[in-house]
Amino acid sequence: MTDAAIDPANARLGRFLRDNPVIPLIAFLVLLIAVLEIMKPGMITPFRVGRDGLISTFWVGNLVKFAIPLAMLAACQVLTMLTAGIDLSASVVATVAAFVCATASPLVGVGPAVLIALGAGALVGLVNGIGAGIVRVHPLIMTLGTGLIATGCLQVYQRFVISTGTEIPEFLLWLGTGRSFGMPNGLFMFVPFAFGILWLMRFSGFGRLLFALGSNENAARLSGVRSWQVIVALYVLSSLIAALAGLLYLGMIRTPSLSLANPLLLPSVAAAVIGGTSIFGGRGSFGGAIVGALILRVIETLLTLLQMPQGARIAIFGLIILAVTAVYVRITGQR
Amino acid sequence: MTGFIQRNAWTLGLLVLFLILLGTTKSMQPDFGVSGLESLARAALPFAFATAGMAVVVIVGGIDLSVASMMAVCSVTAAVLMPSVGGVAGVLVVLALGAAMGAINGGLIVVTKVPDIVVTLAMLFVWEGFALLILSTPGGRVADWLQASTQGSAIFSGLPKALVVIAFISAAIWIPIQRSKLGLSIYATGSDESAAFRSGVPVGRTRVAAYSICGLFCAFGGLSLASLTGIGEPVPGPYLMASVAAVVLGGVVLGGGRGGLLGPIIAVFVLRIIRTILTFAGVDPNVTTIIEGTVMVGVVMLATIVTYQGART
Numbered sequence: 001m002t003d004a005a006i007d008p009a010n011a012r013l014g015r016f017l018r019d020n021p022v023i024p025l026i027a028f029l030v031l032l033i034a035v036l037e038i039m040k041p042g043m044i045t046p047f048r049v050g051r052d053g054l055i056s057t058f059w060v061g062n063l064v065k066f067a068i069p070l071a072m073l074a075a076c077q078v079l080t081m082l083t084a085g086i087d088l089s090a091s092v093v094a095t096v097a098a099f100v101c102a103t104a105s106p107l108v109g110v111g112p113a114v115l116i117a118l119g120a121g122a123l124v125g126l127v128n129g130i131g132a133g134i135v136r137v138h139p140l141i142m143t144l145g146t147g148l149i150a151t152g153c154l155q156v157y158q159r160f161v162i163s164t165g166t167e168i169p170e171f172l173l174w175l176g177t178g179r180s181f182g183m184p185n186g187l188f189m190f191v192p193f194a195f196g197i198l199w200l201m202r203f204s205g206f207g208r209l210l211f212a213l214g215s216n217e218n219a220a221r222l223s224g225v226r227s228w229q230v231i232v233a234l235y236v237l238s239s240l241i242a243a244l245a246g247l248l249y250l251g252m253i254r255t256p257s258l259s260l261a262n263p264l265l266l267p268s269v270a271a272a273v274i275g276g277t278s279i280f281g282g283r284g285s286f287g288g289a290i291v292g293a294l295i296l297r298v299i300e301t302l303l304t305l306l307q308m309p310q311g312a313r314i315a316i317f318g319l320i321i322l323a324v325t326a327v328y329v330r331i332t333g334q335r
Numbered sequence: 336m337t338g339f340i341q342r343n344a345w346t347l348g349l350l351v352l353f354l355i356l357l358g359t360t361k362s363m364q365p366d367f368g369v370s371g372l373e374s375l376a377r378a379a380l381p382f383a384f385a386t387a388g389m390a391v392v393v394i395v396g397g398i399d400l401s402v403a404s405m406m407a408v409c410s411v412t413a414a415v416l417m418p419s420v421g422g423v424a425g426v427l428v429v430l431a432l433g434a435a436m437g438a439i440n441g442g443l444i445v446v447t448k449v450p451d452i453v454v455t456l457a458m459l460f461v462w463e464g465f466a467l468l469i470l471s472t473p474g475g476r477v478a479d480w481l482q483a484s485t486q487g488s489a490i491f492s493g494l495p496k497a498l499v500v501i502a503f504i505s506a507a508i509w510i511p512i513q514r515s516k517l518g519l520s521i522y523a524t525g526s527d528e529s530a531a532f533r534s535g536v537p538v539g540r541t542r543v544a545a546y547s548i549c550g551l552f553c554a555f556g557g558l559s560l561a562s563l564t565g566i567g568e569p570v571p572g573p574y575l576m577a578s579v580a581a582v583v584l585g586g587v588v589l590g591g592g593r594g595g596l597l598g599p600i601i602a603v604f605v606l607r608i609i610r611t612i613l614t615f616a617g618v619d620p621n622v623t624t625i626i627e628g629t630v631m632v633g634v635v636m637l638a639t640i641v642t643y644q645g646a647r648t
Contacts (some may be wrong), residue, residue: 135636138589140398144576145632152624159621266456273453280450311471311569315464322457326447 013331021276024331025291028324032298040305057182063297065184069094069252069261071293072190072245073268074275075197076238077160078289081272082201082210083231084281085132085139087238089147093121094246095258096154101247102256103158105167114169118243124150125239126232133231154258165269166256176251186248193244197286210234214281267296270321276328295324346598353601356608364615369488371611376495377485379607380559381406383501384601385574386581387471387509388437388552390599393582395545396525396591397444397451402553402578403464403571405436409557410565411466414475414567422478430554436462437550440545459575466569475567484563497559501600504555508548509596521545525591581606606631 038220076090097117102115108171124146131142132286180184201207209230212220249261273279274295299320345567360367385402392399409429417425444454485497511517520541523531532538556574561567583589584606585599609630613623 131632135639137632137635137639138583141579141583141589141635142632144579145628145635148576149625149628149632152621152626154626155621155624156619243378266459269456273456279452309468309471311464311469313464313465314467315461318457318460318464321456321460322443322447322449325453325457327450329447329449 012098021179021285021288021328022291024328025056025275025288025295029291029295029298032295032302036298036302036305039302059252061179061183063294063301065186065252067290067293067297068184068186068190069245069249070264070267070271070296071290072193072241072248073264074262074271074289074293075193076242076245077224077269077272078275078277078284078286079197079201079210079234080139080238081277081279082214082281082284084214084279085143085231085234086141086268086269086279087128087235087242088280089124089128089143089150090238090245090267090268090282091261091263092147092150092154093124093239093242094249094261094264096124096150097246097252098260099154099241099256099258100157101165101172102168103161103164103258105169106164107161110169110171114247117247118240121239121243121246122236125236127142128239129232129235132235133228139240151258168250168254168256172251173254174251175248177254186252189244189248193241194286194290201284203285206233210280214283250325268295271296274321274324274328296321336554346595346601349585349598349601349605353533353608356605356612358605360608360612360615361554363612367615373488373495373497375611376497376501377563377605379603380485380497380501380563381556381572381574382577382581382607383505383603384552384556384559385578386585386599386603387505387596388549388556388589390582390585390594390596391509391521391545391552393587393589394525394591394594395521396528397542397546398455398579398589399437399440399546399549400452400575401440401459401462402456402549402556403574404459404466405433405550405553406468406557406574407466407569407571408436408462408469408561409433409554410560411470411475411567411569413481413558413561414477417477417481418475422481425478426481426558429558430551433550433552433554433557434547435550438543438547438551440550441546444546445539445542459571463571466571470567470569473566473568477561477565477567481558481562482565485559500559500561505552505596505600508551512548513595517541517544522592525593527592573623577603577606580635583635584631586638 067125073090073094076087081143093272097120100115100120101113104116107113108116127146128143131137131146132139175185175189177295180188201210209220209225213227213230217227246261249264250256253260271292272284272289273292274293275285277284277289277292299317303316308312308316343380360371364371385406388402389399409432412432413425413429418426420428427510440455440458443458444451447535485500488494488496512521520531520536521544523536524538524541524545528538531541560572581602582594582599585594585597585602587594587599606627609627610623613626614620618626
């Protein structure tokens with residue numbers, strides 16, 4: 001509050017950036033890409049080393065391809081964070097969906113296998129929703145717990161299907177590894193998905209209920225929102241998104257394993273937070289999370305290029321997440 | 336007396352639950368005796384320290400996702416230092432390092448004003464990276480007396496040394512703090528930060544102190560890890576999740592201001608003995624994971640229904 005009196009121009013900038021959190025993030029993304037280009041000339045702009053094209057579609061395609069599953073899992077975090085929750089079972093759900101789909105396909109065919117995979121995801125989401133919405137356990141605990149249970153179930157399930165072998169559905173391979181016009185085919189799924197989420201958050205009644213519950217749950221409840229219904233629906237939706245992301249990731253990695261998507265969990269939280277979503281609820285944007293996922297992927301490329309030992313890479317990754325969030329909090333003046 | 340029972344109902348209930356489970360174990364496996372208790376206490380050791388650290392930061396109203404990583408840093412530092420500087424100096428360095436790491440976590444939270452969960456999430460990567468920089472593969476060696484300090488029984492046969500270590504260290508750290516002004520500030524900050532601030536509690540300093548205590552407990556956790564295995568292990572173990580579960584099960588409210596250290600530590604033993612019972616019952620280890628998770632979620636659900644049905648509307 002005092003900042004506004006001292007420096008109105010700064011405060012106005014802060015307010016503008018708060019309303020448009022994506023703008024400084026895109027600026028930061030461009031800055032990072034510029035650093036990358038300076039470090040390794042020709043990587044992004046091949047014309048400088050005599051090849052065709054202003055911007056390397058291969059590089060951009062790769063960046064986008066690996067940012068898609070991360071951005072989808074970040075969507076789970078953004079949506080649940082709107083109601084001051086978090087979904088730490090998202091990565092496990094993605095892994096379960098991928099593994100179930102790959103092992104069930106040779107047994108029951110591709111279509112039913114995908115349905116079973118999505119169903120398994122929805123089941124985890126339903127348990128999360130009942131725990132968080134009806135019993136009112138803290139979502140952090142609830143989703144950690146269901147994640148653990150689901151991992152255990154997956155290990156038991158694995159022994160029943162160990163002899164059946166795996167098969168990765170054609171269309172998932174096409175989505176995951178194929179390219180059209182230099183861009184990954186995953187975009188065919190991701191672009192409608194992203195518009196769906198953006199529409200859901202901005203224009204649908206459900207989205208408004210999420211914001212209302214996150215801003216002030218008591219007020220929302222007194223205004224007649226049945227919060228438990230909203231929260232159950234929210235966690236089921238979140239798990240379905242995670243399962244979808246897992247299926248896409250399966251097509252990308254092509255080897256189902258029991259810990260396929262688990263390394264994506266903490267980065268997905270980081271992408272959502274960098275993208276300007278508040279973990280205390282009531283404020284968030286999926287656009288920001290998409291840019292956040294791209295930023296994380298560029299940072300990873302950057303650190304790999306520097307050829308640092310793995311330890312230093314992990315540490316710097318953490319420091320950058322912290323620095324970006326701290327700067328963001330400083331600029332917009334809110335948590 | 337009734338007041339004491341009422342105030343500590345949750346902890347006493349846990350203790351009774353633990354004794355019942357202990358009785359169940361004994362009836363299932365009549366051989367379960369001194370050595371069984373000793374291995375139970377040894378297995379619980381790193382979990383207990385991680386949980387104690389987590390409990391302190393949860394009481395102050397935060398959460399520390401980096402406990403497992405800090406423990407990894409401490410365990411590799413101990414294993415690398417001890418062959419050259421000797422056991423006692425190594426232990427002191429590691430303890431100072433743990434407290435310093437915790438203070439850095441707390442300081443960053445206070446200075447940057449970024450939520451605890453995000454700062455410690457970022458620091459989880461940072462400390463994990465440091466552990467890998469110090470020692471990229473499991474290795475090193477710890478002093479023999481440190482390894483001996485958690486094995487066997489102390490004072491009389493049947494009282495596991497590891498249990499004595501847990502009880503002595505956590506009491507020596509926590510009881511003086513809880514009785515002092517700092518303890519009061521920690522509970523005040525956890526209950527209502529702005530009310531504490533307006534009553535003249537140095538909120539920022541209190542938080543840094545609480546995180547620093549957490550770091551100190553993590554240092555003990557790291558030392559106990561090194562003492563159990565004899566080497567340093569740079570990859571963080573499954574202590575984050577287990578410590579959050581034990582803290583909640585131990586009656587500390589997420590959000591802060593309520594609970595103590597005794598409840599969570601008993602909760603650690605409850606969770607460990609469930610695993611022992613399932614092993615004795617011949618349950619497949621994978622199914623054990625499922626049951627453990629279900630028990631955890633179930634207990635937390637039950638606790639939420641019983642305790643805060645009226646409080647949280």
